[in-house]
Amino acid sequence: MIEMNKIGAAVIGTGFIGTVHVQALRRLGVEVLGVLGSSPERGTARAAEMGAARAYASLDELLADDCVDVVHVTSPNHAHYPQVKAILAAGKNVICEKPLAMTSAESAEMVDLARASGRVCAVCYNIRFYPLNQQAHGMVKADDLGDIRFVTGHYHQDWLAKPTDWNWRLETEIGGALRSVGDIGTHWIDLTSFVTGLKAKAVMAELTTFLPKRQKPLGPVQSFASGSGATEPKTIETDDAATIMIRYDGGARGVMSTSQINFGRKNSLQWDVAGSRASAAWYSETPDHLFIGHRDAPNQTLMRDFTLMNVAGTRAATLPPGHVEGFADSFFNFFRAVYSDVAAGGRQADSTWATFDDGHYEMCFCDAVLQSAREGRWVELSEVERR
Template structure:
């Protein structure tokens, strides 16, 4: 199978590297401009840089298109890809609004193609393990879901990225960019999707220095800059109500000094609890009341079937960020080869991506009006 990647920044390059490891031929990349695309294609050794989206979609040898462009471009690009008869893997968040994502769900259904959202963090093996444990009843009924996703890469007023601009990244930033990872992951592990949210958003840096030239994600700007107003959230605090009485609380931040990429979840059930930290991804905490707690080190000789299926490296050989993309793509491309998503597949669908957009729209309304907002209140349901 052959792939093409839209986007030549940090995450697009991660996609290319994981696809090569999987043995998928990357036919070409599409950059934000023909010049930028050509330069990056030459830099990473991809044979072709497409002139535009029509040029890419006209390549009959491309089976799957990876969308890693800025968020505002996902909606139009994904619709065109599916209508061209190609499978698609789209970076999160799926769209800018739940109205857009609802339409994308319907187009994906009608196309009959595999349509996945890139929530790669599901594919750290111990998150798959925890999903299997909850599904098999090892934690009992879920009661309380807590955690955070904190980073520091936008903690200074001269840190810059396109995600800061609402017109490009969406009205939510810390919630939309990294918070949706936490929302997707905990819903996957716990088997629960939120009924309602109560949210507060914070913008600690209301003005930033925007450089006149491009800045790579996680890179530092240099040269001339202009001062611009920022309306997107640096951080957020969100309480969650789940069906059946479970509750949750989470926070997001891109301004927590020293936290490079810290996603933590803690899920308390009726009979046991479990917890995981992205900065120590090969260890899963399992908590008990009446016997010693456990730390499960990723070891496929000790893991359940779901966790084992996602594990690649031998025990003690840490599987990290890049490996999660490899495990995710391996699962999706297996279904592409089969022609459809299989019953035991665990990658995020467009329906999952739409749920995250409903969650985001509910957060925006809750923060604006200072009240609990049900996801049922949000229009654009699929």
Template sequence: MTDFAKIGAAVIGTGFIGTVHTQALLRLGVQVRGVLGSSAARGAQRAAEMGVPKAYGDLAELLADDTVDVVHVTSPNHAHYAQVLAILRAGKHVICEKPLAMTSEESADMVAVARASGKVAAVCYNIRFYPLNQQAHGMVAAGDLGDIRFISGHYHQDWLAKPTDWNWRLVAEEGGALRSVGDIGTHWVDLTSFVTGLKAEAVMAELATFIPERARPTGPVETFSAAAGATQAVPIATDDAAMIVIRYANGARGVMSTSQINMGRKNSLQWDVAGSAASAAWDSETPDHLFIGHRDRANETLMRDFTLMNAAGTAAATLPPGHVEGFADSFFNFFKAVYADVEVGSRQDGSTWATFEDGHYEMRFCDAVVMSAREERWVRLDEVGG
């Protein structure tokens, strides 16, 4: 029986995702001791709005709080490296938003420090914790799909489809050299790796920037919100979209696309896994249904129903059948799994949350994509640093 009320947490970042983290923790019963905003005024305002008792003045104050056991990092990507290392060296567990770092050299350091610390260190690939993705993971592990041959899909959004759309992720110095791949594409890479148990061996990539100049607001803009007021024109170098072909170590092949400029696609992650015995497919915009394909009998659609699901899927299901589990529920399910390990002090056998090693793999994937697009050739992941 878990008692999460004995665990204290703090959240770095008070924007869209920081708020999602905080709300899920409060729902879970974890004691959210405080938040750290981009400024003292911003932190105090958001703490009051979320019902959190404290806004820290800086990271040092947060790390000095002995009532905080776990720190959630939801700050812009460029801040992850220094903040995570400081958190681990302060003896606290950490949950870091994706992507883990800006480069695979940084993520390699983070893996080493996390291992040496002995603390729980998780990357927030929450999409693993839609129950039917856990179900699919269990099906592949049980051999229900046979040998995996072909993996395809996409992650498409439209929130950066206009020249007037703006977010800090557009700036390479803050978000990284890759945007659509680093921001949302690593979710697809992590999820398909989790479902199939396969990791990419080599990639061939093409990146596209369809909006080479954008109107940057002079004031702050929160993710998925519209900007207002004065702007300035700035050049854009990060990718609006990407097309990537993948070779896996077992001989399987994959193809994926990412886009943040597909009109009408609000948050569509789709994967389709073809095995020698059956296939399976899932779409984040209809998350309570899993397609299961057959050659010689009728196809199936499995609804999220714990009376019909395997053990992996059932463990991640929170609500009764017919009560849709969505985006916020995936964070709740993810944190529930991580905090169960925090409670005992380390990652347990059978845990399915993404580790820093997983986050490092995704950074190596991103570095290989950048090299492939620049040099117009296949790039093996073992060619990149870290």
């Protein structure tokens, strides 16, 4: 087994999420050999700001670095498909931000390439790695909740609630045809699928664009930051919000909503799972508490305490009880799991990080949502499956 601190990493993307990746890798003890920006000039500037040792001038230069074992893809969505293909062709392991691709046709090809490569290929669904989500996953596997009947929840934010708010995710050709669903809804779908073990069979969706006209800054804008200076009007085609009903394999039902225009909701992800024996619920803004509901006994709130948690939850926990594990910790826990498998030479039987197969499922879900919204009917995921 390779020692984790002997594994070299490089990060594509130097924005908000690329910076989060770099910080988590440093905390893990993985050497970040360099970063690749959207241009050589931006890469050089951001590498200096982030304290990265090197700014690669191009993807070819990065892939030619034999010291790089794992490449993190945090670029805009449209770049994931060609970049991951090049990374796998170069024989390197990859961690790709979500959504995995722009369409399920692209993600299907990426799954095949990942399998043929023999490399570790993960999708960055970090929210799985809040310890109490791992705990809930373990509870469902142990049948603590019984048969899953009803899955509900939302993912709401407010960072695109004003017509002057701007981000590349608003542009269809860069972010894809879906925005609130593709950007944050896929997190909810992946997380609830991970917790419950259920896959959506069919969806009925409505997409809404409340702000069809926005002001695009002529200069660069960081995620979650307001632009300034001159702007130009742009027509928006992507969804500000969505409501989706879900039919799962096995008969369970679900209802979810996504929104990036809910004032005051900064990063509000909530799921609630009702089983035949008990229920459970989790909320991202109080991540160290798991609600467990009963009919004939008092309800419970489990704090993240590894002296009280199951094996799955305990393995993901890093800090002592009462020391809240939040957003940055979820990346640390996720990367620790993935890099352990890189060191071991491949994904292990008990690994819980999202694979390219999981990423492809989310892309099929997105394609079905798009078709349902356009045609006003229930759409089976089998109708959009291209494999």
